[in-house]
Amino acid sequence: MTDVYTLGAALGVVSSGRIRHDSEARLDVCGPEFTLAIGLSRLGHSAAFLGKVGADELGMRVRSILRGEGVDIADMRVDESATTGLLLKESRVGFAPQTSYYHAGSAGCRLSPGNVPIDRIAASRMLHVTGLTAALGRDALEAVRAAVGAAHTADVMISFSVAYRAELWNSVREAEEVLGELACASHLLFVHQDELDLVKPALTAEREVVVNRGQKGASVRADRMRYDAPVFSVPVVDPSGAEEAFAAGYISGALDGLTPPERLQRGAQLSAAATTSASEWQALPVRSDLFSFTAR
Incomplete structure (x- = not known):
C-alpha cells in the first residue's frame, strides 16, 4: 500500500x-507535489507521483530525480508531442521574488x-x-x-x-x-x-485545517481544538518551497500517528529546511536529521 x-x-x-541583465542562471526542477513526494520519501514514507513530462531533457531530469529519491513514478507519462513546462524566477535583494510561468501547451x-x-489511489492511505x-x-x-472522486469512493483520506x-x-x-x-472535498x-x-x-469544525501564518508560524484546528507552532529561525536563501515542505512534514507526522502539535513541529522543521537552499527540495531532511534540527 x-x-x-x-x-x-x-x-x-x-x-x-x-x-x-544577469549572464548566469541556475537550473532546477520544481512543483508543489514534486517537493511533497520527495519530502515524504526522504522521511521513509512511500510516495507515488503521477504527472506528464515532455520527451526532452527537462522531462528526463524530472524522472531521474524522482526515481533517485525513491518516489514511485510507475504512472508517469511521457508526452512525445509536448515540452516540459518552465518557470523563470527572478530574485533580487530587497525585492519580492518575481516568477513567470511558461505552462501553456506543456x-x-x-x-x-x-x-x-x-x-492505485484506492489502495493508498492518502x-x-x-x-x-x-x-x-x-x-x-x-x-x-x-483523483478526488476515486479517493472519496474508496474512503481514502484526501x-x-x-x-x-x-x-x-x-x-x-x-x-x-474550484478551490x-x-x-470541501x-x-x-x-x-x-x-x-x-x-x-x-470549507472552514468547518469537522475538517482538519492547517493555516500558514507566515512569520507568525502555523496553526491547526483539529478535534475542535486549536494548536500553534512558531517558525524555526534559520538563514533564509529562498522561501519558495516552504509551504509544500511544511505539508510534507505535517502529513509525515499524521502518518506516524503524532499529535497535532507534533505534526506542526515536523511541518515547521521541513519548511525551515527547505528555505535554506536555492532549491525547493534539495535541503529537505532525512528522518535521522529531524532530532538534530529540533535541537538547534
Whole structure:
C-alpha cells in the first residue's frame, strides 16, 4: 500500500538575479507535489507521483530525480508531442521574488482524467492534490477531480493544499469556485492565511485545517481544538518551497500517528529546511536529521 499518492505538474525552473541583465542562471526542477513526494520519501514514507513530462531533457531530469529519491513514478507519462513546462524566477535583494510561468501547451497541462489510476489511489492511505494543478487547465482540473472522486469512493483520506497563484486563474471568482469545491472535498486542508477567504465554506469544525501564518508560524484546528507552532529561525536563501515542505512534514507526522502539535513541529522543521537552499527540495531532511534540527 502506498502511503501518499499525488499528482501534478513538475517543471524546470531557471533562477537568476535581474534576468534582463544577469549572464548566469541556475537550473532546477520544481512543483508543489514534486517537493511533497520527495519530502515524504526522504522521511521513509512511500510516495507515488503521477504527472506528464515532455520527451526532452527537462522531462528526463524530472524522472531521474524522482526515481533517485525513491518516489514511485510507475504512472508517469511521457508526452512525445509536448515540452516540459518552465518557470523563470527572478530574485533580487530587497525585492519580492518575481516568477513567470511558461505552462501553456506543456505536457504537465495535458494530464487528463484518463491518466488517473483509480485502483492505485484506492489502495493508498492518502491522496494529496493542490490548487496549482487544478489551475493549469480543464484537463488538469478534471484529472484532479477524478483523483478526488476515486479517493472519496474508496474512503481514502484526501489532503488539499490551496496553493493559489493568481496569474494562473481567469478570475478570483473562478478560483473561489474550484478551490472551494476541492477544499470541501478534503479531510485535511492546508491554507495560507491570505487564502482563507477563497475557501470559506470549507472552514468547518469537522475538517482538519492547517493555516500558514507566515512569520507568525502555523496553526491547526483539529478535534475542535486549536494548536500553534512558531517558525524555526534559520538563514533564509529562498522561501519558495516552504509551504509544500511544511505539508510534507505535517502529513509525515499524521502518518506516524503524532499529535497535532507534533505534526506542526515536523511541518515547521521541513519548511525551515527547505528555505535554506536555492532549491525547493534539495535541503529537505532525512528522518535521522529531524532530532538534530529540533535541537538547534
